[in-house]
Amino acid sequence: MIFNNHLPITKQVDKRILRRIFRMVGRYLNQNNSPDTLVLNYLDPDEMRKKIDLKINNEGMDNEWLIKALRKYLKYSVRTTHRNFSNQLFSAFNFPSFVGEIIATLTNTTMATYEAAPVATLIEQELIDKMNHLIGFKTADNTADGIMVPGGSYANLMGLICARYQAMPETKDKGINGIRFRAFVSDQAHYSFKKMMNVIGMGTESLTEIPANEKGCMKTDLLEKAIEQSLKKGETPFFIGATAGTTVYGSFDPFREIAAIAKKYNLWLHIDGAWGGTLLLYKNKKKQKLLDGIELADSFTWDAHKMMGVPLYASFFLSKHDGLMLKCNAVQGADYLFHSTENTTLDTGPKSLQCGRHVDALKVWLAWKFYGDQGYSDMINDLYSKVNYLKKTITKNPWFELMTDPQYFNVCFRIVHPRSSIDMNDMNMEIRDRLLHSGSYFTNYSVLQNGTVFFRLIVNPTSTKSDYRDFLNKLISTTESILKEKYLPDHSAHIFETAEDK
Numbered sequence: 427m428i429f430n431n432h433l434p435i436t437k438q439v440d441k442r443i444l445r446r447i448f449r450m451v452g453r454y455l456n457q458n459n460s461p462d463t464l465v466l467n468y469l470d471p472d473e474m475r476k477k478i479d480l481k482i483n484n485e486g487m488d489n490e491w492l493i494k495a496l497r498k499y500l501k502y503s504v505r506t507t508h509r510n511f512s513n514q515l516f517s518a519f520n521f522p523s524f525v526g527e528i529i530a531t532l533t534n535t536t537m538a539t540y541e542a543a544p545v546a547t548l549i550e551q552e553l554i555d556k557m558n559h560l561i562g563f564k565t566a567d568n569t570a571d572g573i574m575v576p577g578g579s580y581a582n583l584m585g586l587i588c589a590r591y592q593a594m595p596e597t598k599d600k601g602i603n604g605i606r607f608r609a610f611v612s613d614q615a616h617y618s619f620k621k622m623m624n625v626i627g628m629g630t631e632s633l634t635e636i637p638a639n640e641k642g643c644m645k646t647d648l649l650e651k652a653i654e655q656s657l658k659k660g661e662t663p664f665f666i667g668a669t670a671g672t673t674v675y676g677s678f679d680p681f682r683e684i685a686a687i688a689k690k691y692n693l694w695l696h697i698d699g700a701w702g703g704t705l706l707l708y709k710n711k712k713k714q715k716l717l718d719g720i721e722l723a724d725s726f727t728w729d730a731h732k733m734m735g736v737p738l739y740a741s742f743f744l745s746k747h748d749g750l751m752l753k754c755n756a757v758q759g760a761d762y763l764f765h766s767t768e769n770t771t772l773d774t775g776p777k778s779l780q781c782g783r784h785v786d787a788l789k790v791w792l793a794w795k796f797y798g799d800q801g802y803s804d805m806i807n808d809l810y811s812k813v814n815y816l817k818k819t820i821t822k823n824p825w826f827e828l829m830t831d832p833q834y835f836n837v838c839f840r841i842v843h844p845r846s847s848i849d850m851n852d853m854n855m856e857i858r859d860r861l862l863h864s865g866s867y868f869t870n871y872s873v874l875q876n877g878t879v880f881f882r883l884i885v886n887p888t889s890t891k892s893d894y895r896d897f898l899n900k901l902i903s904t905t906e907s908i909l910k911e912k913y914l915p916d917h918s919a920h921i922f923e924t925a926e927d928k
C-alpha cells in the first residue's frame with residue numbers, strides 16, 4: 427500500500443504505520459471496558475504543557491514520533507466513550523458512524539455541489555426528508571427543506587436568519603438599519619441564541635428570556651405578555667425559540683400553546699431540538715406527547731451527534747419552508763463554484779452559509795440505516811429504564827435530592843446534609859472536582875439562580891444500572907470523606923445516622 431504524501435518532499439510516511447495506528451485504536455477502545463481505565467488523566471495546563479512537546483520546529487519529526495505523539499494524545503485526552511463519562515450531551519459513538527467519519531475524511535470533499543459530492547448530497551437529502559417527515563414538516567402538500575450545519579448553535583443561527591428574512595426580506599441587503607427586532611426564548615434555552623443575536627447584528631439585549639416553571643418549561647402567559655410589551659414599545663417581534671430538551675433539565679416547552687401565540691402575532695417559531703429531537707425515534711405514545719405540536723413550528727434544530735451516537739458534529743437545520751433558505755442566503759459572485767448545469771437544483775452550497783462543507787451526512791446515514799428506526803427506539807427505551815432506576819434510587823436515599831422529575835435523559839440532583847452549618851454548594855462542587863481530578867468520573871454540574879449547585883448527569887448508552895449504583899455510592903463515600911476531613915472531625919461516628927434519620 428502506498429500512502430500518497432501531500433508534500434512533495436523527501437520525507438516519507440512508512441506505510442506500515444497505518445497498521446500500528448489501527449492496533450492502537452483497537453487497544454484504546456478495548457481499554458474503555460476495563461474497570462482499571464480512568465476516564466481521564468487530569469493535569470492542569472502547566473503540567474500538561476510539560477508532557478507534550480507542542481512547539482513546531484524547522485526540521486519536522488520522524489515516523490516513530492508520529493506514533494508516540496498519537497499515543498500521548500490518547501493518554502491525556504478525555505475518554506468520552508468511557509462508561510463514567512456523563513459530562514456532555516454526547517458520549518459513546520457507534521461503530522458505523524465512527525467508520526463513516528473516517529471514510530468521509532478518506533474521500534475528503536466539500537458538500538457545496540452535487541458535482542463535488544454526488545453520493546453524500548443524495549444521502550444528506552434523504553436524511554433531511556426523513557427527519558422532516560418525522561417532525562411533520564414534510565407532508566403530502568408540503569415539500570420541506572434543510573441542511574446539515576456545524577453544530578446546533580449554528581442551526582439556531584439559521585433559524586434566526588430565516589425568521590428575519592420572513593419578517594423583513596429587505597434586511598438581507600440593507601441590514602437591520604435601526605429596526606428594533608425582538609426575539610423570545612425561555613430562560614432555560616441554550617445560550618447560543620444570545621450569541622447569534624450578536625452575530626446577526628440585533629444585539630444580545632434584543633433577546634427576551636421568558637421565565638420557565640419549576641419543570642423548566644416556558645411560561646406561555648409570560649411569553650404573550652412580553653410580546654405585547656414589545657409591540658407597545660414599537661419594536662418588531664420576529665422570532666420565538668422554543669426548546670425540545672433543554673440543556674440542563676432536559677425539559678420540553680409546550681409547543682402547541684407556543685405555536686398558537688406565534689400564529690396570533692405572526693412570528694417565526696423555531697424549535698431547538700438539538701438535544702431532544704432524537705426522541706422522535708422513540709415508539710412510545712406517552713413520551714411522544716412531549717413533542718406534541720412540533721409540526722406547527724417553522725424550523726427545527728436536531729443534533730445527531732448527541733443522543734444518536736454519531737461523532738461530532740452532525741447537526742441539522744430543518745425548515746417547513748422550501749426555498750426560503752436559498753432566498754435568504756444566496757448571493758452573487760460564486761459563479762466559479764455554482765455552474766448552471768442540469769443538477770444545480772441539488773447543489774446545497776447556495777443556501778448554506780459555508781463554502782467548504784464537511785461530509786457529515788455519511789456517518790449519520792450509516793448508523794441510522796444500520797440500526798434502523800427500531801434500533802434507536804430500543805436504545806431510548808433502555809435509556810429511560812436507566813433514568814427511572816436513577817430517579818428511584820435518588821428519591822429513596824436521604825443523601826440525595828432530585829432537582830426535578832426527569833423528562834428526558836438529564837438527571838439533576840444534589841447531595842444534601844441536614845446540618846445547616848455545612849455549605850452544601852461547596853460540598854457538591856468539591857465532590858465533583860475530586861472525582862474529576864482522580865480520573866474516576868466526569869460528570870457535569872449546574873447552578874440555580876439562587877446559587878444552588880447540583881449535578882447534571884446525562885444517562886448514556888454504555889453505562890449500566892450497576893455503573894450508576896457504583897457512582898451514587900462513590901458520591902456518598904466521597905461526601906463522608908470530606909465531612910470527616912473538613913467539617914466534622916470529631917463526629918464521624920454520627921454523620922451517617924444524621925443523614926439517615928432525615
Ligand SMILES: *Cc1c(COP(=O)(O)O)cnc(C)c1O
Nearest residue numbers: 577578579616672673698700701
Ligand atoms: C447542545 C445544544 C445546543 C448546541 O448544539 P451544538 O451542537 O453543541 O452547537 C443547542 N441547543 C440545545 C438545547 C442543546 O442542548
